[in-house]
Amino acid sequence: MVGNFLRSSALAIVLASGTAGGAFAADPSLDLVAPLAEYKIYVAENTAKLVEDTKAFTDAVKAGDVEKAKSLFAPTRTSYEKIEPIAELFSDLDVSMDARADDYEKAEEDPAFTGFHRIEYGLWEKNSTEGLAEYADRLMSDVTTLNQRITDLTFPPEVVVGGAAVLMEEVAATKISGEEDRYSRTDLWDFDANFAGAQKIYELLRPLIAENEAEFVTKVDGNFKDVADVLGKYRTPEGGFVSYEELSDADRNVLSTKVNTLAEDLSTLRGKLGLG
Amino acid sequence: MERIKAPRTDRRNLLKGLGAGAMGVLAAGRAGAETPAQQAPHNVQEAPVGHADTAKQRVDFHGPHQAGITTPRPASGLVASFDIVVSSPDEFEEMLRQLTERARFLTQGGLVPERDPKLPPPDSGLLGPMVAPDAQTITVALGDSVFERFDWLTPLRPLHLQRMVQFPNDALETSICHGDMTIQFCANLSDTNMHAMRDIVKNLSEFLVVRWMYEGSVPPVLPAPDGSTPSARNFLGFRDGSANPDSTDAPLMDKVVWVAGPDEPEWAQGGTYQAVRIIRNFVERWDRTPLGEQERIFGRRKMSGAPLDAPQDATEQALPDYSADAEGKLTPMDAHIRLANPRTPDSDRNLMLRRPFNYSRGVTKSGQLDQGLLFISYQADLQQGFIEVQNRLNGEPLEEYIKPVGGGYFFALPGVRDDADYLGSSLITAARRL
Numbered sequence: 001m002v003g004n005f006l007r008s009s010a011l012a013i014v015l016a017s018g019t020a021g022g023a024f025a026a027d028p029s030l031d032l033v034a035p036l037a038e039y040k041i042y043v044a045e046n047t048a049k050l051v052e053d054t055k056a057f058t059d060a061v062k063a064g065d066v067e068k069a070k071s072l073f074a075p076t077r078t079s080y081e082k083i084e085p086i087a088e089l090f091s092d093l094d095v096s097m098d099a100r101a102d103d104y105e106k107a108e109e110d111p112a113f114t115g116f117h118r119i120e121y122g123l124w125e126k127n128s129t130e131g132l133a134e135y136a137d138r139l140m141s142d143v144t145t146l147n148q149r150i151t152d153l154t155f156p157p158e159v160v161v162g163g164a165a166v167l168m169e170e171v172a173a174t175k176i177s178g179e180e181d182r183y184s185r186t187d188l189w190d191f192d193a194n195f196a197g198a199q200k201i202y203e204l205l206r207p208l209i210a211e212n213e214a215e216f217v218t219k220v221d222g223n224f225k226d227v228a229d230v231l232g233k234y235r236t237p238e239g240g241f242v243s244y245e246e247l248s249d250a251d252r253n254v255l256s257t258k259v260n261t262l263a264e265d266l267s268t269l270r271g272k273l274g275l276g
Numbered sequence: 277m278e279r280i281k282a283p284r285t286d287r288r289n290l291l292k293g294l295g296a297g298a299m300g301v302l303a304a305g306r307a308g309a310e311t312p313a314q315q316a317p318h319n320v321q322e323a324p325v326g327h328a329d330t331a332k333q334r335v336d337f338h339g340p341h342q343a344g345i346t347t348p349r350p351a352s353g354l355v356a357s358f359d360i361v362v363s364s365p366d367e368f369e370e371m372l373r374q375l376t377e378r379a380r381f382l383t384q385g386g387l388v389p390e391r392d393p394k395l396p397p398p399d400s401g402l403l404g405p406m407v408a409p410d411a412q413t414i415t416v417a418l419g420d421s422v423f424e425r426f427d428w429l430t431p432l433r434p435l436h437l438q439r440m441v442q443f444p445n446d447a448l449e450t451s452i453c454h455g456d457m458t459i460q461f462c463a464n465l466s467d468t469n470m471h472a473m474r475d476i477v478k479n480l481s482e483f484l485v486v487r488w489m490y491e492g493s494v495p496p497v498l499p500a501p502d503g504s505t506p507s508a509r510n511f512l513g514f515r516d517g518s519a520n521p522d523s524t525d526a527p528l529m530d531k532v533v534w535v536a537g538p539d540e541p542e543w544a545q546g547g548t549y550q551a552v553r554i555i556r557n558f559v560e561r562w563d564r565t566p567l568g569e570q571e572r573i574f575g576r577r578k579m580s581g582a583p584l585d586a587p588q589d590a591t592e593q594a595l596p597d598y599s600a601d602a603e604g605k606l607t608p609m610d611a612h613i614r615l616a617n618p619r620t621p622d623s624d625r626n627l628m629l630r631r632p633f634n635y636s637r638g639v640t641k642s643g644q645l646d647q648g649l650l651f652i653s654y655q656a657d658l659q660q661g662f663i664e665v666q667n668r669l670n671g672e673p674l675e676e677y678i679k680p681v682g683g684g685y686f687f688a689l690p691g692v693r694d695d696a697d698y699l700g701s702s703l704i705t706a707a708r709r710l
Contacts, residue, residue, distance in 0.1 A: 249359075250425075253359045253361050253485045254361050256361075256485045257361040257481060257482055257483060257484070257485055260481035260482075260485075261481045261482045263481075264478065264481050267396050268395050268396060270394065271392055271394035271395035271396070272395075274394065275394065276393075276394055
């Protein structure tokens with residue numbers, strides 16, 4: 001048994017290094033130039049949309065229109081959740097815009113708690129926009145800064161490629177539990193956007209590995225499709241999603257296995273593309 | 277049936293019936309107790325000294341029954357409950373085959389394969405490049421929900437398998453109850469169990485969602501002067517398991533533990549029912565209770581484990597004689613051991629094999645220690661075994677100090693015959709024939 005292990009592991013090493021050296025250019029980042037450029041366009045489109053949507057959302061908050069603000073909360077977040085794979089490149093803004101109450105010692109009452117979820121807390125828990133104007137201004141300012149920064153931002157290949165797996169990891173660790181949008185229960189909107197964002201990266205890189213990693217590609221494609229099928233069950237005719245509370249235990253388990261398996265599989269993308 | 281009542285006697289007898297692997301496990305307790313003093317580490321940064329002899333203990337993975345049931349209990353145990361996500365018998369088989377493959381490696385040990393460093397490593401690395409078997413056993417059991425949910429399994433449900441229902445003293449917490457499948461990991465070191473758990477979580481993410489997990493331990497005990505090994509103590513300070521049936525007595529185990537006979541589905545023969553109960557102990561309160569009352573609650577002396585009707589110098593192996601104490605003057609009628617096992621001709625059919633671990637999980641909101649017993653029992657008949665005994669215990673004085681909060685009933689699959697076989701193969705074959 002041990003002998004078998006040694007043989008198969010030696011073979012694995014030869015195959016792996018063969019793949020890295022043979023199928024791609026000596027500098028793997030050359031193959032990645034086009035997909036990364038395209039990804040940057042995707043991000044820029046989303047941050048532009050985020051600016052537009054956040055303007056409408058924060059205007060509603062500042063106008064004291066609770067119902068309108070509530071209706072815009074989830075759709076506004078979508079373009080942000082799509083680019084979350086690379087959130088580590090603007091982590092200062094991510095904290096300010098998207099942190100959760102439990103990131104702070106005093107939770108909801110902590111003065112440092114700002115951003116989307118602080119406003120969500122006011123809208124749903126207090127059913128009011130009172131005191132939210134300053135958070136709305138700050139969010140608008142953060143979103144604008146983010147949009148401006150993207151143009152000059154360098155996208156390191158390993159961050160983008162790794163980002164797809166990291167985001168799946170995050171969904172598995174802190175989103176599947178339904179703690180992200182705990183006041184509004186709009187978690188399924190975020191899931192959908194997170195999967196779309198991770199899948200975008202994967203789709204852009206897919207041509208680089210499709211030939212040598214046919215089995216891998218089939219499996220990952222299948223898992224993304226399964227996720228889409230499950231989420232599809234919870235879509236509303238208006239294009240949104242029902243409350244997270246309506247997600248059945250069985251479907252949550254399916255999503256949980258898929259997201260963990262995607263995290264597991266996508267974590268090998270960097271290596272498969274020859275990135276260290 | 278006298279044998280059933282006789283507790284484990286002497287150590288030599290115990291060893292006779294065991295294979296080499298199991299013997300190694302028993303030897304472990306002694307070596308573990310003696311070696312550290314001889315080889316004290318020199319420096320803060322040096323790891324505690326491991327024991328080559330216990331690390332290499334290997335429990336056979338193949339056999340008519342799964343290991344980890346009548347196998348002597350090593351110091352560390354972990355029970356994890358999972359939900360299974362499969363949509364067909366084929367996927368279920370694939371899950372079981374992959375699980376078997378991992379369990380075979382993890383219990384037998386070997387070199388972790390190397391991989392291109394650009395990829396995540398195939399193993400957590402927790403045990404280094406060579407996984408030592410360390411008496412690791414991995415025992416897989418299915419919950420009632422699997423037979424409930426998958427209609428292609430429903431007709432194959434073991435006769436007594438059911439969803440655990442609340443007993444009067446229970447305060448069950450949903451998040452630590454039930455599940456489609458348990459895996460019981462046992463090993464000398466808790467790190468070995470955690471390594472195995474992480475391996476399975478990583479490799480079977482496609483099929484399994486962790487539902488809950490409890491880790492426990494058994495305090496090793498020095499051998500008695502006569503060579504026998506006393507029972508370990510639970511967190512109430514009492515010896516637990518004194519009256520367990522002799523797990524080295526194969527015919528007895530066939531009667532008490534292993535499922536056999538025409539009432540049960542053919543595929544289930546050689547399996548056993550697993551009852552898991554997470555039983556919180558109110559240790560602060562217990563420690564403030566007079567010793568005499570503690571002993572009357574259990575029906576045993578705290579230090580020796582001897583029954584209350586035995587002479588002062590008796591050991592835990594002494595047998596109580598309730599027929600001579602019909603009014604409960606020596607051993608109260610509602611003492612734990614008397615209710616659990618009244619030792620009447622009838623009560624023989626309620627025997628089970630207990631294999632618990634003590635758990636400790638920090639503190640409660642009130643600042644009390646969250647400790648208790650990760651109770652695990654195996655029996656050929658769940659109804660006559662655990663359920664019947666627990667029904668007799670309902671209302672016992674011990675209830676004031678314990679609170680069952682979780683667990684479930686499961687069916688431990690028959691053993692894996694050989695390299696070509698896999699866990700649950702008989703079930704899958706039967707499902708295909710339906």
